Amino acid sequence: MADKTAKLTFGDTELELPMHSPTVGPDVIDISKLYAEGKVFTFDPGFTSTAACDSTITYIDGGKGELLHRGYPIDQLAEKSHYLEVCYLLLYGNLPSAAELEEFESLVTNHTMIHEQMMFLFRGFRRDAHPMAIMNGVVGAMSAFYHDSTDIHDAHQREVASIRMIAKMPTIAAMAYKFTIGQPFVYPRNDLDYASNFLRMCFSVPCEDYQVNPILSRAMDRIFTLHADHEQNASTSTVRLASSSGANPFACIAAGIACLWGPAHGGANQACLEMLQEIGTVDRIPEYIARAKDKNDPFRLMGFGHRVYKNFDPRATVMKKSADEVLDLLGVENNPTLQVAKELEKQALADPYFAEKKLFPNVDFYSGIILNAMGFPTSMFTPIFALSRTVGWISQWKEMIADPKMKIGRPRQLYLGETMRDYIDIEKR
Numbered sequence: 001m002a003d004k005t006a007k008l009t010f011g012d013t014e015l016e017l018p019m020h021s022p023t024v025g026p027d028v029i030d031i032s033k034l035y036a037e038g039k040v041f042t043f044d045p046g047f048t049s050t051a052a053c054d055s056t057i058t059y060i061d062g063g064k065g066e067l068l069h070r071g072y073p074i075d076q077l078a079e080k081s082h083y084l085e086v087c088y089l090l091l092y093g094n095l096p097s098a099a100e101l102e103e104f105e106s107l108v109t110n111h112t113m114i115h116e117q118m119m120f121l122f123r124g125f126r127r128d129a130h131p132m133a134i135m136n137g138v139v140g141a142m143s144a145f146y147h148d149s150t151d152i153h154d155a156h157q158r159e160v161a162s163i164r165m166i167a168k169m170p171t172i173a174a175m176a177y178k179f180t181i182g183q184p185f186v187y188p189r190n191d192l193d194y195a196s197n198f199l200r201m202c203f204s205v206p207c208e209d210y211q212v213n214p215i216l217s218r219a220m221d222r223i224f225t226l227h228a229d230h231e232q233n234a235s236t237s238t239v240r241l242a243s244s245s246g247a248n249p250f251a252c253i254a255a256g257i258a259c260l261w262g263p264a265h266g267g268a269n270q271a272c273l274e275m276l277q278e279i280g281t282v283d284r285i286p287e288y289i290a291r292a293k294d295k296n297d298p299f300r301l302m303g304f305g306h307r308v309y310k311n312f313d314p315r316a317t318v319m320k321k322s323a324d325e326v327l328d329l330l331g332v333e334n335n336p337t338l339q340v341a342k343e344l345e346k347q348a349l350a351d352p353y354f355a356e357k358k359l360f361p362n363v364d365f366y367s368g369i370i371l372n373a374m375g376f377p378t379s380m381f382t383p384i385f386a387l388s389r390t391v392g393w394i395s396q397w398k399e400m401i402a403d404p405k406m407k408i409g410r411p412r413q414l415y416l417g418e419t420m421r422d423y424i425d426i427e428k429r
């Protein structure tokens, strides 16, 4: 792939490093031979300037605020496509024909149940467990139930594991929710679409019929689509690194769930809604903006800022429009939290601090408002993010496993500790 080189000079060493050009985006300098040839490491905590892999799945232009899945812009997919079609696109590289889509949707629909014995895993948790803790445990345990799809070197088993993960995550997320509210589990139904099935598994009770609200299922499906994949974010990089050791796919997805839970990443949607509810009224916004700007205050505006986007997160733009639509259609006019969010966005974007640091609302800023209006508790926001991102983790996992360049990920370090020294017996310390 090298089509040009970079010269690196230090001390009396001069190296020529190959450079690779992408389809779109920045060139990369290939440093894989740097240590062998130059006996030096590069240093990049947080990987702010490091491409850890090559990929054909998702491209983000942070400056323009663009997000493409296999080349298709996220706003077009959110408007014209639906989650399972986006899953097909991410997994196989192109939009499906009608027949391919029908076959794929049937495959997913017919794998939504989980092994009946797994129910007892849920019962091992306290009822006040966070649903993410339950999901993490149950997904990690899947390798103990689905032995016939854990051999990562078998392409058919990789395919089976992929479909199982995408199909069963809504069931596991809904069961985690039901368990924490003390209600009976609801089995999936094959006559419902993916989003409607999830809503019914979460909100129906055995005592009465449940009719899915089409407005809510469309909004739910759009939220799934907006969270599906996002190139090499922290949880996807976690899944890739875990998979590089040859660990089974269920264990690797559980590692991704664990990483996503953090408030700097997927946990931000829960933290953002709790922040908006804590602010409560628009007159308290200046106090929180001042705190976010105060270097001595660890408080940050949750749902704001992004490692890559230095412009509007295109997903936030779609989510904001959807929040307006859903709340109006639900008759939740003048939702105080939505009013606070809109005024907070307006005041923050008018403030030089946020403008200079290019801090804009991200995907988590408005999603919680919609989920809250749909009836979900904040503790279910990140499980819904994990459910949606499973196809992204799985697609990136499949891409990496099939890559002949794949090897175990093993970063080095800048060591600042002690040089070698002899042990001191305790009586001499």
Ligand code: SDX
Pocket (backbone or CB within 6 Å): 229, 230, 232, 233, 234, 263, 264, 265, 266, 268, 292, 293, 299, 300, 301, 302, 303, 304, 305, 306, 307, 308, 357, 359, 362, 363, 364
């Ligand atoms: C997701 O990577 C992905 O793609 C993630 C994601 C995905 O789909 O997978 O998009 C999903 O995780 C979205 C991000 C959700 N997190 C939040 O909303 C939490 C709040 N945001 C911040 O914690 C922060 O913006 C991060 C973690 C998102 C990004 O942090 P970076 O890239 O490491 O940036 P930084 O911490 O170095 O901040 C740069 C400057 C700093 O000020 P200085 O030290 O330069 O003076 O901006 C400031 C920060 O203090 N800053 C903020 C801020 N975010 C950054 N100040 C106030 N409020 C904020 N939210």
